[in-house]
Amino acid sequence: MASNNNGNERRRRGTASAxxxxxxxxxxxxxxxxxxxxxxxxxxxxxxxxxxxVYAVTGKIVDTAQAFTAKYGVQASGKKVNExxxxxxxxxxxxxxNVVGDVSLATDVASAMGELLPAGIATSWTPPDIExxxxxxxxxxLVVVSDPHVWTYNTEKYETCPVTNIWQLTEPRWKGKLxxxxxxxxxxxxxxxxxxxxxxDADVAKAYEDLYGKKLETGEKSATAAWVKAFAxxxxxxxxxxxxxxxxxxxxxxxxxxxxxxxxxxxxxEAKGLKLGLCSxxxxxxxxxYPGFGLIxxxxxxxxxxxxxxxxxxxEEGIAPQTADGKLSGNMKIALPADEPSRVADHLDxxxxxxxxxxxxxxxxxxxxxxxxxxNYKK
Numbered sequence: 425m426a427s428n429n430n431g432n433e434r435r436r437r438g439t440a441s442a443x444x445x446x447x448x449x450x451x452x453x454x455x456x457x458x459x460x461x462x463x464x465x466x467x468x469x470x471x472x473x474x475x476x477x478v479y480a481v482t483g484k485i486v487d488t489a490q491a492f493t494a495k496y497g498v499q500a501s502g503k504k505v506n507e508x509x510x511x512x513x514x515x516x517x518x519x520x521x522n523v524v525g526d527v528s529l530a531t532d533v534a535s536a537m538g539e540l541l542p543a544g545i546a547t548s549w550t551p552p553d554i555e556x557x558x559x560x561x562x563x564x565x566l567v568v569v570s571d572p573h574v575w576t577y578n579t580e581k582y583e584t585c586p587v588t589n590i591w592q593l594t595e596p597r598w599k600g601k602l603x604x605x606x607x608x609x610x611x612x613x614x615x616x617x618x619x620x621x622x623x624x625d626a627d628v629a630k631a632y633e634d635l636y637g638k639k640l641e642t643g644e645k646s647a648t649a650a651w652v653k654a655f656a657x658x659x660x661x662x663x664x665x666x667x668x669x670x671x672x673x674x675x676x677x678x679x680x681x682x683x684x685x686x687x688x689x690x691x692x693x694e695a696k697g698l699k700l701g702l703c704s705x706x707x708x709x710x711x712x713x714y715p716g717f718g719l720i721x722x723x724x725x726x727x728x729x730x731x732x733x734x735x736x737x738x739x740e741e742g743i744a745p746q747t748a749d750g751k752l753s754g755n756m757k758i759a760l761p762a763d764e765p766s767r768v769a770d771h772l773d774x775x776x777x778x779x780x781x782x783x784x785x786x787x788x789x790x791x792x793x794x795x796x797x798x799x800n801y802k803k
Contacts, residue, residue: 461552466732467496473726475499478733479510480529481716482688484745492736498729507532507612511540518545518723526724527733529568530716534615537780538787541565546719551735554755558738562754565780568718568737569751572687572768572775573616574711575703576672578680585703587682589635590628594654600803602660603671603683607794609664612714614793615778615786619712621648622782627708634707649796656800665689673698684711687750687766694765702766710774713752717780 478489478500485502492500503525505513510531517523528536528546540546548565550558558566577585587593593602607613620628629647632640642650661671661681669689671681675697685700692698704710718737720730736742743753747760750768760769768775 463553463735466728466735467498469728470496470498470726470732473498473729475501476526476724476726476729476733477524478502478527478529479505479513479525479531481506481510482530482746482749484749485529488737488742488745489733492733492742495736495741496732498732500729500733507610508535511535514540514545514721517721518543521723523721523723523725526721526726526730528717528719528721529737530571531719532611533715533717533778533780534611534783534787534790536565536717536719536783538784540719542784544722547722548717549720549731549734551731551738554735554738557755557757559754559756561780562715566718566734566738567715567754567780568734569716569743569746569753570713570777571716571751572711572713572766572772573684574687574766574768574771574775575706576669576683576685577701577703578672578674578677578699579701580675580699581677581680582701585701585706587703587706589631589707590651590709591632591635591654593682594651594658598682599658600661601679601681602655602658603663603668603681604660604685605665605668606662607797608662611790611794614790614797615783616712616714617648617652617793618786618789619778619782620776621646622785623779624648624708624776631707652793652796653800656797657802659801659803666692669698669700670696673700675699687764687768690765691749700766702768702771704771704774706774709776710771712776713772713778715778715780716751 478485480502483504485504489500489502510528513525514528517525536546550563550566555563575587605613625646625648628651629640632647640647640650644650644653665685668683668685669692672683690700693700718734720727724730738755740758743758747753747758750760750764750766
């Protein structure tokens with residue numbers, strides 16, 4: 425038991441480190457907010473409101489909403505909706521004055537920061553009684569979960585990860601044998617490029633020098649752009665998440681793909697017999713953390729029920745279906761399960777954390793990165 429507690433503590437420390445956060449309690453304001461907040465009063469107010477609908481990128485939201493209803497007697501239904509469609513629906517419903525989705529979970533981050541929140545289409549609320557356990561950078565907007573996307577290899581084919589540096593992925597060895605989510609369908613990958621350039625370009629340049637023993641010389645605007653161009657020229661397969669996972673992890677392959685994917689797909693190691701393994705020690709990063717905001721529709725008719733649902737998601741009971749898939753709760757007291765398939769908790773300090781503060785810039789430059797990819801992509 426002591427060993428498990430130590431492991432949980434290590435995971436909590438690792439989570440905080442990976443998210444580049446210093447937990448600031450702002451003692452006076454936080455204490456006042458906790459004193460003023462009464463969960464029982466929120467539940468009572470929520471019971472007087474109309475049922476709510478929750479949009480989320482995971483199908484598990486259906487069962488979560490049912491569990492919420494059973495616990496509190498407040499009617500909620502969950503609906504699986506991808507990031508881009510959540511944005512479209514929230515904008516359309518706001519303009520029509522007819523809100524259907526009262527809560528949005530894990531919508532497109534760049535669109536949320538660049539459009540939904542500034543325009544009042546969505547609002548953020550952080551539970552005052554849990555606020556002290558949520559790092560400052562994850563409070564406004566509230567990050568319910570962060571989704572780790574990691575470089576992944578086939579453990580049946582390789583005893584250890586065959587890649588130690590992202591620049592290796594630009595070499596002939598991997599041409600036509602790489603895969604990731606389609607950045608035109610899932611623009612978070614275009615946003616990832618912009619996040620790298622904005623915050624970690626020097627790390628990309630150093631990774632090149634570490635691998636080849638010489639400084640990067642490029643005519644591109646940045647080391648990141650040079651890497652993205654060379655990566656695109658190696659013709660990665662752009663597809664959906666299941667196909668990406670299958671390309672890397674299907675057993676019996678003589679030359680499996682090397683991919684980047686969400687650790688949520690590692691559940692298919694048991695469900696489908698895949699052989700997915702997390703690549704650790706890759707320079708300059710082994711993957712990235714994509715924040716999943718919990719937002720409330722600005723025109724919801726059930727604000728208290730929506731707040732109660734977000735409160736539920738910030739508890740161990742409410743978020744358990746997602747932490748089982750390796751998604752990290754914004755509540756630092758909630759650790760990943762010891763049996764989480766990817767073991768990402770041991771590698772959080774190797775992951776690049778998205779900085780929501782610059783996400784509006786990601787939205788502005790998204791099409792530019794997509795066009796840059798399109799121009800340089802070669803089969």
